[in-house]
Amino acid sequence: MDFKTSITWLIPLFPLAGWLLWGLFGRYFKGFSGYLASAFIGISFILSVILFFIVAYSHGFTDTLYPWVHAGTLKVGVSAVIDRLSVIMLVMVTGVSTLVHIYSIGYMQDDKGFSRYFSFLNLFVFSMIMLVMSNNVLLLYVFWEAVGFCSYILIGFWYEKKSASDAGKKAFIVNRVGDFGFATGIFLLFMSTKTLNYEKIFAMVPTMPTLTVTVIALLLFAGAVGKSAQFPLHVWLPDAMEGPTPVSALIHAATMVTAGVYMIARFHVLFSYSHTASEVVLIVGTFTAFFAAFIALTQYDIKRIVAYSTVSQLGYMFMAVGIGSYTAGMFHLISHAIFKGLLFLTAGSVMHGLSGELDLRKMGGLYSKMKTTAITFIVGGLALSGIPPFSGFFSKDAILADVYNKGFYFAWVIGEITALMTAFYIFRLIFLAFFSESKVDKNLHVHESPKIMTVPMIIMAFFALTIGFLGIPPFNHSVFYNFLNVDFQNAKNFAPAVNGMPWYVLSSISVAAGLIGIYIAYLLYIKKAVDPEKIKTIFKPVYALSYNKVYIDEIYNFLIVKPLLVFFDFLWKVVDIKIIDGAVNGIAGAFGSFSVKARKIQNGMLMSYLLTISIGVAAVLFYYFIR
Amino acid sequence: MEALFYIFAFIAIFSALMVISMKNPLTSALYLVLCFFALAGFYVLLDMQFLAVMQILVYAGAIMVLVVLVIMLLNISRLNAVKTDFHQKIIGIVIAVVLFAEIVIYTVGGKTKKPTGIFTHAVINKIGNTQVIGQFLFTKYTLSFEIASILLFVAIIGAYLFAKKKL
Amino acid sequence: MNNYLIVAGIIFCIGALGVLMRKNLIIVFMSLELMFNAANLGFVAVSNRLNLISGDVFVIFVMVVAAAEAAVALGIIVAFYREKGTVDMDKANELKN
Numbered sequence: 001m002d003f004k005t006s007i008t009w010l011i012p013l014f015p016l017a018g019w020l021l022w023g024l025f026g027r028y029f030k031g032f033s034g035y036l037a038s039a040f041i042g043i044s045f046i047l048s049v050i051l052f053f054i055v056a057y058s059h060g061f062t063d064t065l066y067p068w069v070h071a072g073t074l075k076v077g078v079s080a081v082i083d084r085l086s087v088i089m090l091v092m093v094t095g096v097s098t099l100v101h102i103y104s105i106g107y108m109q110d111d112k113g114f115s116r117y118f119s120f121l122n123l124f125v126f127s128m129i130m131l132v133m134s135n136n137v138l139l140l141y142v143f144w145e146a147v148g149f150c151s152y153i154l155i156g157f158w159y160e161k162k163s164a165s166d167a168g169k170k171a172f173i174v175n176r177v178g179d180f181g182f183a184t185g186i187f188l189l190f191m192s193t194k195t196l197n198y199e200k201i202f203a204m205v206p207t208m209p210t211l212t213v214t215v216i217a218l219l220l221f222a223g224a225v226g227k228s229a230q231f232p233l234h235v236w237l238p239d240a241m242e243g244p245t246p247v248s249a250l251i252h253a254a255t256m257v258t259a260g261v262y263m264i265a266r267f268h269v270l271f272s273y274s275h276t277a278s279e280v281v282l283i284v285g286t287f288t289a290f291f292a293a294f295i296a297l298t299q300y301d302i303k304r305i306v307a308y309s310t311v312s313q314l315g316y317m318f319m320a321v322g323i324g325s326y327t328a329g330m331f332h333l334i335s336h337a338i339f340k341g342l343l344f345l346t347a348g349s350v351m352h353g354l355s356g357e358l359d360l361r362k363m364g365g366l367y368s369k370m371k372t373t374a375i376t377f378i379v380g381g382l383a384l385s386g387i388p389p390f391s392g393f394f395s396k397d398a399i400l401a402d403v404y405n406k407g408f409y410f411a412w413v414i415g416e417i418t419a420l421m422t423a424f425y426i427f428r429l430i431f432l433a434f435f436s437e438s439k440v441d442k443n444l445h446v447h448e449s450p451k452i453m454t455v456p457m458i459i460m461a462f463f464a465l466t467i468g469f470l471g472i473p474p475f476n477h478s479v480f481y482n483f484l485n486v487d488f489q490n491a492k493n494f495a496p497a498v499n500g501m502p503w504y505v506l507s508s509i510s511v512a513a514g515l516i517g518i519y520i521a522y523l524l525y526i527k528k529a530v531d532p533e534k535i536k537t538i539f540k541p542v543y544a545l546s547y548n549k550v551y552i553d554e555i556y557n558f559l560i561v562k563p564l565l566v567f568f569d570f571l572w573k574v575v576d577i578k579i580i581d582g583a584v585n586g587i588a589g590a591f592g593s594f595s596v597k598a599r600k601i602q603n604g605m606l607m608s609y610l611l612t613i614s615i616g617v618a619a620v621l622f623y624y625f626i627r
Numbered sequence: 628m629e630a631l632f633y634i635f636a637f638i639a640i641f642s643a644l645m646v647i648s649m650k651n652p653l654t655s656a657l658y659l660v661l662c663f664f665a666l667a668g669f670y671v672l673l674d675m676q677f678l679a680v681m682q683i684l685v686y687a688g689a690i691m692v693l694v695v696l697v698i699m700l701l702n703i704s705r706l707n708a709v710k711t712d713f714h715q716k717i718i719g720i721v722i723a724v725v726l727f728a729e730i731v732i733y734t735v736g737g738k739t740k741k742p743t744g745i746f747t748h749a750v751i752n753k754i755g756n757t758q759v760i761g762q763f764l765f766t767k768y769t770l771s772f773e774i775a776s777i778l779l780f781v782a783i784i785g786a787y788l789f790a791k792k793k794l
Numbered sequence: 795m796n797n798y799l800i801v802a803g804i805i806f807c808i809g810a811l812g813v814l815m816r817k818n819l820i821i822v823f824m825s826l827e828l829m830f831n832a833a834n835l836g837f838v839a840v841s842n843r844l845n846l847i848s849g850d851v852f853v854i855f856v857m858v859v860a861a862a863e864a865a866v867a868l869g870i871i872v873a874f875y876r877e878k879g880t881v882d883m884d885k886a887n888e889l890k891n
Contacts, residue, residue: 606886607715610813610822614722621729636801643805643828647812652820659824662805666831669798673842675850682834685857690827690864697868698820701875719814723807730803734796744845756850763851775858782862789869 004054005063008080011047011090012129014040018122026115034105037118041101041125045094052087056483060084062135062199069138076196081135085330085487089132089262092334093255096341097125099456100250103345106452107246107352117157117244124150128255132262136196137186140263144182147256148175148227154251155243164242171236178226178233185219192216202269202490210274217270217277221284224260228314231288235552237311241303245348248303253310253344254337261317261333265326265488272491278322285318286411291550293421297428298546300360302350305429306343309384312418313340316399319411324491325402327484332399335391335467339383342460343426346377349449349457350433354440360429365438370448374434376461381430383464385423385514391464393511394471398478401506416513423517431525632672639665652698656691663687674748677757798839806832819871819881823864830860 018040022033029036060083069076080086101121108117127146134140148171156168190196192212193204205213224230229237240252251257264271264281271278289312296308313336320329351358353370367374383390386397396419404412440446448454470480523529536543545551601612642662649655663686670679751759764772805828812825834853841849871881878885 603887606883607817611718611722614726614810614814618722618725618729621726621733625729625733632797636797639801640804640808643808646824646828647808647816647821649821652818652824655821655824659827662828663831666835669801669835670838673798673838675838675842678838678850678853681854681857682831685861686827686831690861693864693868694820694824697871701872701881716815719811722814723811726810727803727807730806731800734799734803740844742843742845744847746845746847750845759847760850760854763847764854768851768855771855775855778862779858782865786865786869789866789873 004051004061004082007047007051007054008063008082008133009065011044011051011094012126012133014044014047015122015126015129019119019126021119022115022122023119026119029115031109031114033115033118034101034108037122038098038101038105040122041094041098044125044129045091045098048087048090048094051082052091055082055084055087060086060487073194074196076136076138078139079135080133081198082133083487084484085262085265086132088330088334088484090129092337093125093128093132096254096337096460097121097128097250099460100246100254100341100345103249103348103453103456104244104246106450107348108244113157117154120150120154120157121247121250124154124251124256128259131259135198137189137198137201138196140266141183141186144223144227144259144263145179147251147259148172148179151175151240151251151256154247155240157243157247161242167236167239167242171240174233174236175226178223180222181219182223182226185216185223188212188216188219198266205269205273206492208273213270214274214276217267217274218280220263220267220270221277221281224263224318225284226260227263228257228260228318229311230260230284230314230318231291232552234288234292234311235556238304238307238549241301241307245303245344245351248307249341249344249348252307253340257310257314258317258333258337261314261321261329264318264321265330268321268324268326268488268491271321272324278324280322281318282322282408282411285315285320285322286414287315288312289315289319289418290414290421291315293418293425294546295549296425297421298543299425301358302347302360302363302429302433303344303358305360305425306340306347309343309422309426310340312422313384316396316415316418319403319415320399323403323406323408323411325399325406326488326491327481328395328398328402330484331471331478331480332395335383335395335464338460338467339380339390339392339464342376342457342464343380343384345453345457345460346373346380349373349453350377352449352453353446355444357440357444360432362439362441363433364436364440365434366440366446367434369446372448372454372457376454376457377434378430379461379464381426383468384426385518386419386510387423387514387518388507388511389465389468391466391468391471393507393514394468394478397507397510398471400510401501401503404501404506416509419510420513420517423514424521427518427521428525431521436525628672631668635665635668635672638662639669653695656695656698659694660687660691663691674751675756677760799836802832802835802839804832805829805835817883819874819883819886822883823867823871826867827860827864830856 018037022029022037026033060081062079062081064077064079067075067077101118104117104121108114111117124147127143127150131140131143131147134143152168152172155171156165158164159168186196189201192208193201195201195204226233237252237257241248243252271281292308292311292315296305296312299305299308313332317329317332317336320326320332349370350363350366350373353366353373354363357363379390383392386393388394400412400415400419403415471478524532524535548554601608639662642658642665645658646655646662649658663682667679667682667687670676670682746759809825809828809832812828813822816822816825834856837849837853837856841847874886875881
């Protein structure tokens with residue numbers, strides 16, 4: 001093993017070791033497990049950065065740690081592909097993880113599951129790193145499920161709470177729907193290519209029939225829809241907010257939910273060879289972006305607003321990969337990971353300061369009491385709204401500009417409207433929570449979070465401000481594009497740029513949309529030019545639709561859960577109890593009642609035994625006689 | 628010889644009937660002894676004087692003495708006679724008749740085998756029936772003989788155990 | 795020869811009848827002895843007819859078993875009497891359970 005491969009395998013080793021250490025010996029570490037876990041992930045982060053520079057100044061490589069499955073012609077190894085795409089993801093994952101770990105030390109203080117929490121978190125980081133690094137579909141699938149499992153156990157971390165364990169189950173079951181498609185896609189892929197290795201698959205894609213490629217791509221996309229919470233499988237993500245807030249920041253904003261986008265970027269060859277599949281990705285992404293932003297407009301739970309915002313922003317990313325702008329999608333993935341992680345951490349800080357209060361209607365005027373949190377939150381909000389020079393501006397604009405320039409005007413319009421709504425709902429949150437008059441319970445001692453929580457927030461805010469400069473100069477000349485596009489050379493360019501609208505025009509429109517959104521929020525909630533309640537009554541049906549999350553949960557309940565429950569009720573009460581139990585008990589009962597009768601033979605009377613013996617003798621003789 | 632057979636047959640069947648119909652067990656026991664004597668007579672008729680002697684020694688002499696001893700020990704004859712159910716009698720008779728019918732049919736209707744052995748009347752009388760049985764017992768049936776001795780030994784222990792005051 | 799066997803059969807059936815009809819354990823025991831002897835007579839008769847000795851040897855063994863059985867059976871009867879104060883077979887009803 002040379003230097004770079006040893007670094008490669010050391011990156012997942014530290015979280016793995018952490019998982020085992022805190023998981024098995026957590027109680028001996030007590031409070032130290034948090035610091036040690038952060039240090040372990042920090043080491044992984046430093047190694048990732050080193051690996052990043054190695055790859056940046058030389059070239060990518062693949063390495064097999066050990067052969068895993070050797071069955072006939074099938075050879076699968078535990079092997080990593082280290083190229084520019086995966087090192088960027090590695091740096092992002094380990095970087096955000098480190099900050100979230102440090103933040104968690106403060107946030108999870110005094111929780112009785114402290115070591116358990118860090119054990120799960122390390123397991124998650126390990127799984128995510130392996131998911132990013134894996135160079136074959138089988139390994140990808142294993143860790144795809146592993147991160148889903150970690151998400152499940154961390155959503156239900158406070159398992160004593162019924163809502164938390166229910167949310168965990170919901171996340172798991174909804175993900176199963178997508179993963180069923182994902183698994184089927186992998187089977188189909190293996191059937192048609194006879195290999196699981198990425199490189200070999202991609203080499204074969206151009207020779208495969210378009211229909212096969214489309215079906216496989218759509219099935220894989222089903223997995224991405226589940227994992228990345230796209231419509232119609234987005235329902236689990238808002239509920240996942242039942243978990244600890246740092247978990248929401250790390251898993252349900254920054255890393256795991258972006259696995260779907262990463263997967264499509266990784267399989268860009270496959271998707272770029274299927275026009276239909278890519279268009280489906282675009283449509284789903286666009287619709288989800290709009291739809292989730294629409295729901296976020298009227299929510300009062302700050303974590304849920306940010307969660308719907310995540311769904312919406314993931315929709316942007318799918319828009320990007322759907323039109324073949326993989327670098328733009330990845331760029332937004334990275335910048336979103338940072339500013340959305342930041343938003344969650346600050347939301348957690350607000351919760352921390354308000355002793356767990358999440359309802360916007362019970363906040364207000366927090367700016368004066370928790371300045372650091374407020375400022376970092378506003379940084380995150382500006383980044384999300386796409387206001388220059390924050391990162392969201394560069395990344396979202398890159399996507400929208402690409403969408404426009406490749407001729408998807410309708411998607412572009414939707415994207416701009418969504419941008420407006422995004423700016424509105426996040427500043428509605430900011431104004432209601434931090435600036436308008438205080439509605440906080442007077443007995444509550446509002447306080448700023450400790451340094452161990454604010455410092456990661458400040459670091460994140462710094463990156464949310466600066467990471468966007470990688471997107472200069474605009475379009476296909478940016479630093480980020482030039483760095484990453486090397487990995488997407490094999491993609492078939494199915495939608496060439498049609499007309500070059502100058503970048504400043506498009507950017508101006510986006511910024512204008514963002515500013516209008518902020519201004520409306522300002523008018524409504526600070527100036528009180530129009531009473532929000534009035535608008536509520538005017539647009540009552542629309543408001544109700546948004547407030548009730550478009551009744552998706554209710555529709556699913558009615559269409560899927562209820563009939564299933566009825567069906568299972570039937571299985572339980574009729575098939576199981578009546579037929580199966582009836583058969584089993586019936587057989588047992590038949591033997592029982594027969595035995596009750598047969599028992600009378602054994603009456604203990606010597607006389608009757610003698611009688612029976614004599615009858616037997618007579619019968620045996622009779623048998624000899626007739627034989 | 629024919630006459631002797633019928634006399635013995637009559638005695639045997641009559642005394643057997645008396646055995647099962649007498650109220651007093653002691654009377655039954657004495658009729659059983661009589662029955663055994665008749666059977667011993669059959670053995671003599673069948674050239675097995677040794678067996679006839681053994682019959683009288685073992686059965687009439689040993690076993691029946693034991694039975695009479697037990698009857699007297701328990702003083703059963705003075706106990707109230709045990710009643711017999713009517714339907715039990717009927718069932719008993721039916722089964723006995725069926726058994727008898729089967730035996731008769733099997734005996735009369737069965738194929739008659741030709742003699743296969745060499746021990747004819749003359750041979751046995753020449754060697755002496757005791758010696759013939761002895762030869763078989765100590766050559767061909769040695770193992771059975773030894774096992775029989777073990778059986779008797781076990782029976783002694785068993786009888787002792789049962790007869791102990793405390794089980 | 796058939797005559798012997800029929801006499802043996804008659805005695806055997808009388809023994810069986812006694813076993814089935816009587817409730818006095820001692821008489822049942824004696825009826826069993828009757829059945830033994832009927833079987834013995836059958837053995838001897840067949841053995842005589844077929845010019846064999848095995849049947850006669852077997853009778854010896856039957857006698858051994860009968861002697862052993864008598865010792866044990868009478869021991870049981872004595873124990874039974876001590877337990878129940880009677881030799882009525884209807885009281886021998888503890889074989890169940």
